[in-house]
Amino acid sequence: MQQTLNPERPLAEAPPFLSVRNLRKQFPVRIGFRKTGYVSAVDDISFDVQQGETLGIVGESGCGKSTTARLLLRLIEPDAGTVILNGRDVRKMDRGEDKVVRRSMQMVFQDPYTSVNPRMSIGENVSFPMKAHGVGKAERHERAALLLEQVGLHPHHASYFPHQLSGGQLQRVNIARALALEPKLIVCDEPVSALDKSIQAQVLNLLKDLQEQLKLTYLFISHDLNVVEYMSDHVLVMYLGQVVEACSSEELYREPLHPYSRVLLSSIPKVDPNSSAPVEPLGGEIPSPLNPPSGCRFRTRCPFAMEVCARERPILRQPSPGHGVACHLYKA
Ligand SMILES: Nc1ncnc2c1ncn2[C@@H]1O[C@H](COP(=O)(O)OP(=O)(O)O)[C@@H](O)[C@H]1O
Ligand code: SF4
Ligand SMILES: [Mg+2]
Secondary structure (H helix, E strand, O other): OOOOOOOOOOOOOOOOOEEEEEEEEEEEEEEOOEEEEEEEEEEEEEEEEOOOOEEEEEOOOOOOHHHHHHHHOOOOOOOEEEEEEOOEEHHHOOHHHHHHHHHHEEEEOOOOOOOOOOOOOHHHHHHHHHHHOOOOHHHHHHHHHHHHHHOOOOHHHHHOOHHHOOHHHHHHHHHHHHHOOOOOEEEEEOOOOOOOHHHHHHHHHHHHHHHHHHOOEEEEEEOOHHHHHHHOOEEEEEEOOEEEEEEEHHHHHHOOOOHHHHHHHHOOOOOOOOOOOOOOOOOOOOOOOOOOOOOOOOHHHOOOOOHHHHHOOOOOEEEEOOEEEOOOOOOO
């Protein structure tokens, strides 16, 4: 189902910066040369993001968060669905336009150590995207120094090598590199999950400051609900490749509707990005995405499961304006 996060927005307001509709991706599973089935990694998801906002995507490991990110950045091609950026369908662009769009979307990955090239200096790592886009050496050098300062490092770090920096400093380098081509949208895929708690807060605050200064739009992916609440204006909750709840961050944390969101949220200590309290995992096994349950994919773990839940996939409805939930308990 197509779902707009904020149907109450006045019509005069600008159209969404990013609109995703009915996106799907399956991965073939092979044993030797034989195809034995498909993993349904992303199954019919739709959402909008306004310019300058942060959309959080949250859910347990394997629910399709990174696949969604890779589809948006066109690191992989979808099986179906559309991605509209600034009113233009990214799959229908000519080569020139396509190049501009690819520049305008960048990614910050989870592991700061494997995201940099260990054989390049920090300056070369930050400059790399500029080099690939034909920016001259002197300009690259100058801009890399500015970018390092912008992410809270010192220009002299340009001559260091990755093994000389800490994880937090390296993630700042990755953020600087993501900013090198002046993107409009940054997809942050678990950008602080590999960092110590104390460092996490610093990197999150840096991302927030940069967003404000540079008017960036973020897609912020994390399995950590505390971090997602701290960062996001709106949130999608994903389960086994599907969106089960979509609403403002404030509403999700105040009144989660989907049974999955409720369990997820009941298991976290109240929100403080500086907190070092552990997050409890949700009980029960996640079903295999190779053979997901019929109807509602959450039904094998849901305390409210009914007969209809095995038969029909619940569509995303809005029991209250702007608050989408895919569950047969809600009929609106
Ligand atoms: N290249 C791939 N080939 C096969 N299966 C994949 C591939 N990438 C992801 N998957 C599967 O797709 C599902 C979603 O993965 P992913 O998007 O990485 O989840 P998340 O980021 O939420 O942990 C998982 O079951 C994962 O094993
Ligand atoms: S549709 Fe049914 S099984 Fe799924 S979350 Fe709602 S009540 Fe539970
Ligand atoms: Mg992931």
